Amino acid sequence: MAIDRSAVPEELTWNLNSLFASDEEYRAEYAVVEEKLAAIAAYSKKINAENLLDVLKLRSELFRRAENIYVYANLKKDVDTANAKSQSEAERAAMLIAKCSSAASFIEPEMRNKFSVKDVRKFQQSEEFKDFTTVLEDFIRSLGHMLATGQEKVMAEIGAYSGDFRSVFMLLDNADLKFEPVKVGGKKIELNHGTYMNFLQDRRQDVRERAFKNYYAEYTAHLNTITGLYSASVKRDVVHSRLRQYESALDAALYREQIPAKVFDNLMASVRSALPFLHAYMRFRRKYLKLDYMHMYDLHFPITDDYNLELEFDEAYALVEKALAPLGKQYIETFENAKKDRWIDVVANANKRSGAYSWGTYDSNPYVLLNYTKTAHDVFTIAHEMGHAMHSWYSQHAQCFEKADYPIFLAEIASTVNEVLLLKYLISNSEGEKKRYLLNYYLDMYRTTFFRQAMFTEFEVFAHSKVERGEGLDSATLSEKYAQLNEEYYGRDVVNDPEIAIEWARIPHFYNAFYVYKYSTGLTVAVNIAKKLLSGEEGFAEKYIRFLSSGGSKPPIELLDELGIELTKKVPFSVFMDEFKETLDAIKGL
Numbered sequence: 001m002a003i004d005r006s007a008v009p010e011e012l013t014w015n016l017n018s019l020f021a022s023d024e025e026y027r028a029e030y031a032v033v034e035e036k037l038a039a040i041a042a043y044s045k046k047i048n049a050e051n052l053l054d055v056l057k058l059r060s061e062l063f064r065r066a067e068n069i070y071v072y073a074n075l076k077k078d079v080d081t082a083n084a085k086s087q088s089e090a091e092r093a094a095m096l097i098a099k100c101s102s103a104a105s106f107i108e109p110e111m112r113n114k115f116s117v118k119d120v121r122k123f124q125q126s127e128e129f130k131d132f133t134t135v136l137e138d139f140i141r142s143l144g145h146m147l148a149t150g151q152e153k154v155m156a157e158i159g160a161y162s163g164d165f166r167s168v169f170m171l172l173d174n175a176d177l178k179f180e181p182v183k184v185g186g187k188k189i190e191l192n193h194g195t196y197m198n199f200l201q202d203r204r205q206d207v208r209e210r211a212f213k214n215y216y217a218e219y220t221a222h223l224n225t226i227t228g229l230y231s232a233s234v235k236r237d238v239v240h241s242r243l244r245q246y247e248s249a250l251d252a253a254l255y256r257e258q259i260p261a262k263v264f265d266n267l268m269a270s271v272r273s274a275l276p277f278l279h280a281y282m283r284f285r286r287k288y289l290k291l292d293y294m295h296m297y298d299l300h301f302p303i304t305d306d307y308n309l310e311l312e313f314d315e316a317y318a319l320v321e322k323a324l325a326p327l328g329k330q331y332i333e334t335f336e337n338a339k340k341d342r343w344i345d346v347v348a349n350a351n352k353r354s355g356a357y358s359w360g361t362y363d364s365n366p367y368v369l370l371n372y373t374k375t376a377h378d379v380f381t382i383a384h385e386m387g388h389a390m391h392s393w394y395s396q397h398a399q400c401f402e403k404a405d406y407p408i409f410l411a412e413i414a415s416t417v418n419e420v421l422l423l424k425y426l427i428s429n430s431e432g433e434k435k436r437y438l439l440n441y442y443l444d445m446y447r448t449t450f451f452r453q454a455m456f457t458e459f460e461v462f463a464h465s466k467v468e469r470g471e472g473l474d475s476a477t478l479s480e481k482y483a484q485l486n487e488e489y490y491g492r493d494v495v496n497d498p499e500i501a502i503e504w505a506r507i508p509h510f511y512n513a514f515y516v517y518k519y520s521t522g523l524t525v526a527v528n529i530a531k532k533l534l535s536g537e538e539g540f541a542e543k544y545i546r547f548l549s550s551g552g553s554k555p556p557i558e559l560l561d562e563l564g565i566e567l568t569k570k571v572p573f574s575v576f577m578d579e580f581k582e583t584l585d586a587i588k589g590l
Contacts, residue, residue, distance in 0.1 A: 008349050014075070029068065033066050044106045067097075227478065258557065277580055353369065
């Protein structure tokens with residue numbers, strides 16, 4: 001039974017004082033934001049060359065303050081999703097963000113009517129606009145997808161609410177779904193999001209099977225509701241992309257983050273060409289475990305139990321810190337301070353949001369949510385989420401507010417570099433069965449972070465393409481396609497269990513369209529970066545810290561090119577797959 005929030009030791013909870021010192025200070029900030037809303041509205045239909053800088057500065061201040069309110073409210077809600085007061089505060093904060101978007105929605109349309117591209121280029125070259133060069137560049141890029149002033153206001157008004165599909169799913173997933181306990185040795189043990197993976201890592205196949213079936217039975221019971229939510233979310237994506245005159249929802253997602261279609265195509269082609277290697281890994285795993293057939297619930301437990309990472313949180317954190325030593329003294333010192341200053345909420349208490357994330361604002365510490373349960377997976381989650389947090393810390397300290405926020409495409413790189421460094425550190429300090437365990441873990445990282453996320457992406461492309469063709473989505477069609485993809489990816493050595501056909505129904509990232517492919521590209525880039533760091537390539541560690549410090553100051557592909565990793569070419573994908581083949585050969589050799 002998960003413990004009550006009030007029983008969690010303070011040192012294992014996050015300290016939100018870098019956002020607001022108290023709830024009273026947080027609520028008082030609403031009044032300040034309301035004043036800024038009125039101030040920015042006063043510029044409507046009055047933008048000119050003399051006041052444009054003032055307008056842009058005021059908008060930055062408005063959103064900077066509102067973001068602090070929004071993040072604070074949601075961090076408080078996520079540690080107890082059943083708390084009605086916290087839910088209400090989060091809803092109120094979301095409405096505030098919608099008000100801000102609506103109030104400022106006139107700016108770009110009026111700029112379009114008032115200034116030529118030549119005018120905007122002159123602003124970019126001016127010293128006084130130096131903090132807004134990327135803002136102005138984004139404006140120029142968006143001209144072909146911008147609506148009229150009134151239409152932009154409508155889009156801004158409905159923006160917060162059209163994102164509620166994910167919020168509703170998260171409420172259902174975290175607060176309402178109740179899973180049948182798993183019988184183990186005659187006793188019933190609680191099954192929830194936090195314990196599910198523990199069950200799948202149990203050495204007893206019957207325990208894994210019961211947990212797997214109990215888990216998916218609850219999603220099956222709510223499948224019609226979840227299908228409705230996901231279908232509406234996909235329709236939202238398609239409608240928005242059409243209104244802004246993109247070729248497709250995928251095209252819109254790539255364009256927003258300045259990702260060339262060639263990068264996406266290289267990724268998906270690389271995945272499909274590498275499926276025989278994934279099948280070979282599945283075959284090795286099945287034979288090593290002496291199974292006639294391997295079920296989906298047999299994929300998660302380590303092939304050897306002679307090595308474990310059942311560490312207390314402090315021990316796990318110290319281990320991760322050692323592994324990150326190649327990143328330099330400043331990185332390690334900041335990493336240590338993060339724990340002392342309570343950036344991290346550690347314990348899986350009752351009604352806490354499942355999973356893990358890193359989140360914060362320009363003015364706050366980066367905050368990390370964990371549900372730590374002393375598994376190897378959770379140790380790697382520390383490395384992963386702190387990679388996000390450290391990326392944010394570096395970018396916030398090096399860039400102005402307008403350039404600090406890096407796109408999601410880059411976000412999954414820093415986090416995964418940390419995971420790979422931790423894994424390489426452990427492998428280099430292990431032998432025999434311990435090394436076999438870690439090599440297996442590395443192969444599973446490829447399976448889950450590269451192959452599985454690419455499979456998710458193919459599913460997203462399928463769902464969005466159907467709606468774009470004017471076809472409807474239903475649970476049978478979605479589940480049939482998911483089962484087909486699962487069979488293609490995992491091959492003949494894995495039983496395509498009936499329950500796995502509805503796995504799509506439990507993936508929250510699907511409500512943020514075309515997010516998941518970035519895990520695949522992130523791992524690809526991370527493996528390339530880790531190889532360079534560990535090879536001792538001269539000056540590369542400094543280059544990497546500059547990359548972390550760059551935020552969103554340049555297009556993501558340009559920043560990666562500066563690291564010598566060109567995703568518009570096939571070389572990084574070849575380096576990445578060579579590592580997978582070498583790891584598979586190594587584990588076979590043991």
